[in-house]
Amino acid sequence: MKKHILWSMRRILVACPEMKDVFRDTGGFVCLVSLLVGLEDVYKLWIKNNEIKDNPQSADEIKKTNRKYFEDEHPTKDQAVEMLKAIFSLFAEALSDHDANRRFFSTTIGFKSMEDAIVLTRILEPGGSAEHFFGIIFGFVVENETVVDVFAEPVSNGIEKSGENSSRITRTFGNMNDEIRNPNVVPTILNLQLHVRYNEKLFSYIYEAILALAFANRRNQVMLNKYGVLEIVLRRLFPTPKEIPTNERRFLNRLALRLIEMGVSTKEIRFLFEQLENGNQQSEEIFTDNEGNFMNAMDMVLFGVQRSRWPRFVQFDMSQFGYSCMEMSNLSDRQFPPANGGYTFMTWLDIENFDSNINLTLLGLSDDEKRCYLQIYFEAKTHKLVVQTSPKQSTIFERYEFKTGCWYHIAIVHNRPRLGSSTMSLFVDGRFVENLKCPYLGQPAANRPIRTFIGTPKDIARTSGKGETRLSWDLGPCYFFEDDLDGDLISVYYHLGPRYSSNFQDSLGQFQTYQTSTLLTMKLEALNRQRKDANIEVDHLAMVTAIRGNNSQTLPEDKIIFAFNASNMLVCGQNANILGSGLYEGTSQELALSTVILNAAVPKVERALRVSHGLADLYGNPVTAIPYGMDDSIWKIGGSAVVLRLIERADTAKDLYKTVCTLIELIRFSWRNSEDMERIHGYEILAYLLKQKHGLLTYELLNLLLVFVGYNPINPMDSVIINPLAYRFLILDFDLWRHADETVQRAHLMQFATFIQLSQHHHFNAKRLSKMSVVKKMLVALKLNVYPKDLLIDFIATLNIVVKYNFTNEVIRSIATFLVSSLNKPNKPRFVATPRRESPLKTGIGSSFVHENVIGKSSVKNIITDVKSLSVKHIGVLVMEMLTEILCDKMNPFYVNKFSSTITNKWPLLFFNEDSNPFWVVCAARILARLFHSQGSSYVHKFRSSSEGFIVMQKLLPQWWYLTQLQQALFAMLFGTDICDVPFDAPFDLFSLLTLFRDKDNETHIVCPDVLPIILSMMKEGINTIVKLSYDIEKNTKSRVRTQDDIITQKNKTEAERRRLSRDNDVLLEEKNGEETKETLFKLSHVEQTLIHFLADMYNNSAEFSELCCKSEIMDSFIEILFPIVCACDEVSIETELHSKNFGMECDINAVFETHMSSGTSIIVPILTSISKQPTQYIDDEPAEEMTSFSSGSNRLRIITDNLTLGSLSSSPLRSSPLQSDTEEDPIFNVPETTVNQRAKRTDYAEHKNATVESLLEFIVSICINSVVDLKTKPLSGLEVVLRSFPPSLLEHQIQFESYILTHVLGSLKSVSQLDMNMLMDQRIMANIARFSQLTVDALYQGWFSDGRKQIFDFLTVVLEGIQRIDNANNANGKRASDQWIVSLYRSLNRTILFGLSEMDKMPIDADEILDKMIYHQKVIFSQYNTDIEFLKCLCYHLYKCLLYDNQEIKAISTNIWKLLMLQKQVEMSGILKTRIKGIELMEGFSKPLEMDVASFLEWIDSRRIQLDALFLEQISKIWEFIIANEMKNSKESIKSIHSKRMNNKLKRLHKKVTSEQDLFDRYRVRTNKWSRHIQEIETGRYHKSIQDSIDNCNYFRDEWTKTSADLFRERALWGSKTVDTEAKWRLDFTEGRCRMRKKLERNENLRLHTYKPKSSKNEKAVKENLNENTPPSPVASSPIKSSSLEIPGFHNKRGKSLDRQMTLTPSTSDLETIPSDDVDSIGNSQYTESQEVDEEATYEEDNYSKVLRSLETGDSVLDIYNISRITGLDACEGLLLFCKQNLYLIDNYFQRSDEEIVDIWDAPIEERDQYLQMLAAHAGYDSNTSVKEKKHKSRRWAYDDIKEVHKRKFLFRDVALEIFFADGRNYLITFFLKERDIAYSKLIDRATFSISGSESVIGTSATLDVMSPVTPLSISSSFKLTNFFANSSLTELTSRWEKREISNFQYLMHLNTLAGRSYNVSCFPMDFSRLY
Secondary structure (H helix, E strand, O other), X not given: OHHHHHHHHHHHHHHOOOHHHHHHHOOHHHHHHHHHHHOHHHHHHHHHHHHHHHOOOOHHHHHHHHHHHHHHHOXXXXXXXXXXXXXXXXXXXXXXXXXXXXXXXXXXXXHHHHHHHHHHOOOOOOOOOHHHHHHHHHHHHHOOHHHOOOOOOOEEOOEEOHHHHHHHHHHHHOOOOOOOOOOOHHHHHHXXXXXXXXXXXXXXXXXXXXXXXXXXXXXXXXXXXXXXHHHHHHHHHOOOHHHOOHHHHHHHHHHHHHHHOOEOOHHHHHHHHHHHHHOOOOOOOOOOOOOOOOOOHHHHHHHHHHHOOXXXXXXXXXXXXXXXXXXXXXXXOOOOOOOOEEEEEEEEEEEEEOEOOEOEEEEEEEOOOOOOEEEEEEOOOOOOEEEEEEOOEEEEOOOOOOOOOOEEEEEEEEEEOOOOOOEEEEEEOOEEEEEEEOOOOOOOOOOOOOEEEEEEOHHHXXXXXXXXXXXXXXXXXXXXXXXXXOHHHHHHHHHOOOOOOOOOOOOHHHHOOHHHHHHHHHHHHHHHHHHHHHOOOHHHOHHHHHHHOOHHHOOOHHHEEEEEOHHHEEOOOOOOOOOOOOOOHHHHHHHHHOOEEEOOOOOOHHHHOOOOOOEEEEEOOOEEEOOEOHHHHHHHHOOHHHHHHHHHHOOOHHHHHHHHHHHHHHHHOOHXXXXXXXXXXXXXXXXXXXXXXXXXXXXXXXXXHHHHHOOOOOOHHHOOOOOHHHHHHHHOOHHHHOOOOHHHHHHHHHHHHHHHHHOXXXXXXXXXXXXXXXXXXHHHHHHOOOOOHHHHHHHHHHHHHHHHOOOOHHHHHHHHXXXXXXXXXXXXXXXXXXXXXXXXXXXXXXXXXXXXXOOEOOOOOOOEOOHHHOOOOOHHHHHHHHHHHHHOOOOOOHHHHHHHHHOOOOHHHHHHOOOOOHHHHHHXXXXXXXXXXXXXXXXXXXXXXXXXXXXXXXXXXXXXXXXHHHHHHHHHHHHOOOHHHOOOOOOOOHHHHHHHHOOOOOOOOOOOOOHHHHHHHHHHHHHHHHHHHHHHHHHHHHHHHHHHHHHHHHHHOOHHHHHHHOOHHHHHHHHHHHHHHHHHHHHHHHHHHHHHHHHHHHHHHOHHHHHHHOOHHHHHHHHHHXXXXXXXXXXXXXXXXXXXXXXXXXXXXXXXXXXXXHHOOOOOOOHHHHHHOOOOOEOOOOOOOOOOOOOOOOOOOOOOOOXXXXXXXXXXXXXXXXXOOOOOOOHHHOOOHHHHHHHHOOOOOOOOOOHHHHHHHHHHHHHHHHHHHOOOOOOOHHHHHHHOOOOOOOHHHHHHHHHHHHHHHHHHHHXXXXXXXXXXXXXXXXXXXXXXXXXXXXXHHHOOOOOOHHHHHHHHHHHHHHHHHHHHHOOOOOOOOOOHHHHHHHHHHHHHHHHHHHHHHHOHHHHHHHHHHHHHOHHHHOOOOOOOHHHHXXXXXXXXXXXXXXXXXXXXXXXXXXHHHHHHOHHHHHHHHOOEEOOEEOHHHHHHHHOOOHHHHHHHHHHOHHHHHHHHHHHHHXXXXXXXXXXXXXXXXXXXXHHHHHHHHHHHHHHHHHHHHHHHHHHHHHHHHHHHHHHHHHHHHHHHHHHHHHHHHHHHHHHHHHHHHHHOOOOOOXXXXXXXXXXXXXEEOOOOOHHHOXXXXXXXXXXXXXXXXXXXXXXXXXXXXXXXXXXXXXXXXXXXXXXXXXXXXXXXXXXXXXXXXXXXXXXOOOOOOOOOHHHHOEXXXXXXXXXHHHHHHHHHHHHHOHHHHOOOOOOOOEEEEEEEEEEEOOEEXXXXXXXXXXXXXXXXXXXXXXXXXXXXXXXXXXXXXXXXXXXXXXXXXXXXOOOHHHXXXXXXXXXXXXXXXXXXXXXXXXXXXXXEEEOOOOEEEEEOOOOHHHHHHHHHHHHOOOOOEHHHOOOOOOOOOOOOOEOOHHHOOOOOOHHHOOOOOHHHHHHHHXXXXXXXXXXXXXXXXXXXXXXOOOOOOOOOHHHHO
């Protein structure tokens, strides 16, 4: 009967749904629960019956007793099941589609009552009908009676088929058309499931059914998540997972993952994290999988933050009814479509399933007449968007095809132009897709509603009924705007994401995630570049206003026609406060019976409920989902700190990866968590935590972090830094990765190249990195050796990339100072003058050629052709190589230009010092060459004049002569070649040098001639080394030969003596070293000869270079190389030659001349020869310098070519003229005996030859030859320069060298003339040869050309023979006899012959040689061209004297010459001899040699001796004497002229130049050493500061993390206690309420109970100190309390000034004031732009204010800083007051020093702190720093709008205090240093708004102020005076109010105290003024 009644009632409810209310009101639900309870006995008996069956002994008796009762009173088991079916069927119908009944049953009765009733029936126990019951209740859930038997096992032939049943369950509940209609029942099912655990199959079937329902469709997933199923599942999974069977765990995992996708409530997430903290997780071997494998709690959280990001949506599932939509009766109460602009439809949607037969209608609107018609839908088959603006016309967007399974942001913009046709644009995911022509909407009739629907309404649905279509889609936030939005604004809205559900009226930038913010920033920059080109300001763009300003200005809210979101759904039970609020009862009932959604475009809810367009009705039972993503839920329970706690607890690499991944996923798509992460310094804390996980930093973790900051592993070219904060604190923290594996570190370095170089957004990435001081951090990491040596190359390559893309002034300075600091510390400046260099041949290899560098010491410097090959590689070398590579980038001159404008040109000179490194030297030279070429002549001129750089280089670079790459760089400077074209490893050979530096057109130009002397100075060092080394080799070879002889000799001696004298091992070692030395000598010689040959080639092919070489300064350098080698002499100082008496030749020349002339000698005596014989003397009381040389009485070095025969070259330079005279005994002309002896003695120096010196000599000789034969040059210019380029030296050495040069020039010129006789036909060349001949003969006569007569004679005869030969060939027949140059040549020849004949008087032994040569060259000498009569007379004079010799051979030769004269010079001889002497005709007698023999002629001579003597010795001899006198006179004048020019024009100028250069160099060394030390001190300070800052930051963030994590464990926090702590202590909070009352309590976390101790007197202290002296201190007491921030030993700033500074912010003057400004600036002497200055200030602020910047809000920046003390009663806390752009900050325990560096208060200089506070602290008996280190740097922040009042106060009777009152009730009394109070007060007044009214003032309302007017400190008297106590003032008004009882006594007293300047904060307590009244 009951069953039939129940079915009848169900039929009634189906037929009349209104009866459901009656059913509820009449207690129908209570009756149904009672029926369930009534089944208790039935199943109890059935269970008892089963027990009886199990006990056969009493079964029969019991059956007999109870059978009648059982059969008559109770139904059967099947009947009971049918009763259950009827009950739950009626339940389902009563609740179906009736929210009121559902709400009533849930709140009044509850499903817990149903659950309890079912349990009481014991239907779920063994023997009951559990399978049928769960089938029934699942049918109740889905409102489908066909599933009641689904859990019953099908039986076929008596065999149960469980597998088939399982698949049948899945098919039954997995149908997407089965929706959960009563989701509240599912938790009851899960609770009841626990009662059937005995039945494992049924237990699993229940899970399988729920899982199938969850996966069936989106509605079921949403419903199960909404009604608490997830919490039940999670509690079953945790915390005891090992007790759960494997199959059950798999079901629970899958179900949990499915439900988590739709969000997690705070209760559920709290449960998960409680399990994580309690450690109740599954073991590590359990892995995770979305397919159903097992997951622990951490995996569940990670999955949730990754997948539960669904927005709030409305699902339109048409599978239930064939239609589903949201519909508005009217679109708007305004005119539509808008007449101007257009409209925009924008929405988020997710298409879950398409139907190929039914279009997906997105939006439709039309009026009754369809004049205004719009329909937007997705075409069923093509899945493309179609827009219809009339029923017959459609527009399809072909370019985009939509797919299922992803969320789309769609915007359709239809604009109405004034002219032309309208267009419609489609934007998908913020990007423009297509623009099509589309007719604009028509205007509807007046007052006609426009029906609007979203989805498919019933009237346009093609099908109806359940299961007819599969079409379903989800609608997110949906908007319709009365404006045509531009693409940029649509892009901004898209980047807000689908979870944004507001109306875009705020500043939208705050809702952006890191990724979206970055994308918008990049887009803004692109727009900025475009607008700059068009001269349009970007700040006025709508996009910029929306992000940075207020978007309501761009899109006012009245422009929004409708805005729908699932969160605005109105259903029964939700938004209950809205229902009934001023609505009619009918309206409320109507809302209760329908499901509607509010139009958020209507400003007020009340209005939206009343107007037609304020609500939209939902039809077709759409699903409303309001998921709470796990990231939002975590934000609610603690935010990022929760996951940071998990990271801290992770102890394996896998756990660490999971937790970090969870944190990243938590932040990536949540702007709230991103903001929270920044607020709590989460990135810094994360870095701190990861540093503690040294061994857990894996490659996967690094890759995870890189992906988080923007790395794209799939396409690295798309990588962009989207999270600069995370990048700065996680990736750029090199110390974080120093303990990771090498592979991790290498990957860490590679990411820089990806972001900065490979990415297509590298400019954007580089710009972001430029703000992070990456280069500075990398340089510090380099100093800290963060990376191993194996990764240094990779690190430098990375640094190279970073520097290239961030080449700013600050970066350049950082690198420059880093390199300078890498140099060896400079030694004390050397004030030693340049030492006198000894001859290379005299010393051998000595210490003067050894210097120490990083390579070490070596006796011989070997040639280094590649400095890169040096084994020593340290960080300075690598960084220098990197910088060189960057600056020498030819394709990008920006780098070198930037470098030149930033770094002073003196910087490269620092690397040329002796303590430098060869690699540094070469790199610095290449950089300098690059600067010269790129910056042009102005830079070179500045380097020359301002820096004197070339002088410094000439002083420093010669010590690096063995670096061939350095010489290449110098040649690049010389010739203006771009060093970029000179490879670093270019070979140093002649071909390479010519290829690199010689112009193809032989027009090589000299750009920087100052470099050539530097090259020659280096060449000098090299050649000297070669000469010394070669001499040592020869010397050692000879010594080894002698040693071998000694060994052989010792063989006959005793054994003891042989052992003592044995040198076999030494000989072998010397032989080995000798071979190495020879190899070294070969390399050195090859390099120097290559260099000389290159110079020679350039000289021959470059006019400018040849001209440069012929300059005196350059030639001096050449000769300075050759001179000491040729002369085998030491270098002589300039002062020595200037002050030497021998060189004061003016008086000596006169003396010699006068002596000679007075003696009546007839001998040619070279004056210089006579002078050089005199001993060396010095004047000016200076100690005589020993002028020891090998030239004084010894032979010189002979370096000759093969075609020269210089037999007499080795004769002494002291040798005088050989001509014998009657005055032979004159001591002036006597040659010492030692000279003759030394002439015969030959030393080993004379035999030494060297190819390198020969090459240089050949080059110099070629210059001399070219000056003679080259018609393009000035005649003899090169020769004259060479002969006047002697370095300071002795006169004898000058004579020796000039003789040496002239000898080689004569020999070479003779060879040239013999090889090319045609040049003698050129008159100009002949003129040059004649001049040259005259010059050499003059030198011969003056004494400069020692032993040069033979060479001159041979040269002249060759030239004259050639002329005769040419004339004979041309039949000239003497036509050129009158040629002046030929006459000059013969004159030179005649003078040479006469000089030789004169020597016969001194050394007759050579007379035959002279006379024989005259006979041999008779055709030349006695040619018709030789017309000098005086020469013939003098010749006859000397021939006559020869006839008087005793030597018969000489007489015979002389006779032959007489014959030649008489034959070839008949006319001239007849004129000479046609003279009658004493009546005798001599002509006939001299004609006899032609007819008679020699004896007869000689007899005739003897017979005419008297006459002949009279003729020759008396008459003709006068001619000879006249010639001698004339020659002597000319020589005297020439020598005096040469001497004067050398002294005045050369030596004095050279002395002045050398002195000034040495002084300049000494000053340079002093400045440079000081500068270098200064730079190194700065770098050391920066290095120590970086370490200190790192330690401080670590401590700071550790403290922050301690504080943050403590909040997670406080009372009622996530992991805190859930009960009240009764032991907690409380204290009064200083926050003030009205009338300054303090009623608020705060918990006393730092409670310390101290026993009271009275203050000790000084005497007591002294007694205690005396007692303590004899008591050993305890370890604890004696150890100092360490600061929380560790200190670097030895690193203290000592620049603190006295307190007189009054704590001004002006930085103190540097101690290095003595350094010139151009040096101090630097590395800093540059030209700045405005933008650069801003960057510099930002960097400076970053460095100095780093400690306080971390306490600021994001985007805030410091403007002013003041040192203050916060006064609280008798206590004072020192700290900082910060005025920032947005807020005011008070930070404790910091101090700003005089150099503007912010330090901890305990590290601040005592003399700079507040002396008064220290005095008070000392007087109180405690140190000012006592326990201050235990306090933290607490920071307090207020916006300027929160400042209520500011009053000036006194503290300790000084006007130094301010009292500030804030809107939150707090107030502080702070003191300043003297004179800073008023400055701070003024600035604070300017920034604060003081937006309070007079009634809210702490001092009451003034009569002069309006009650609501703002109160500022300017409007209130700052102090109280008794003189105006009762005047008409604030006090008068206050008293009046008190008298009128408008304010209480307490208020009045508090106001009086405030006016009087008294406060809670002041040490003097408030006074009670009540007694005054």
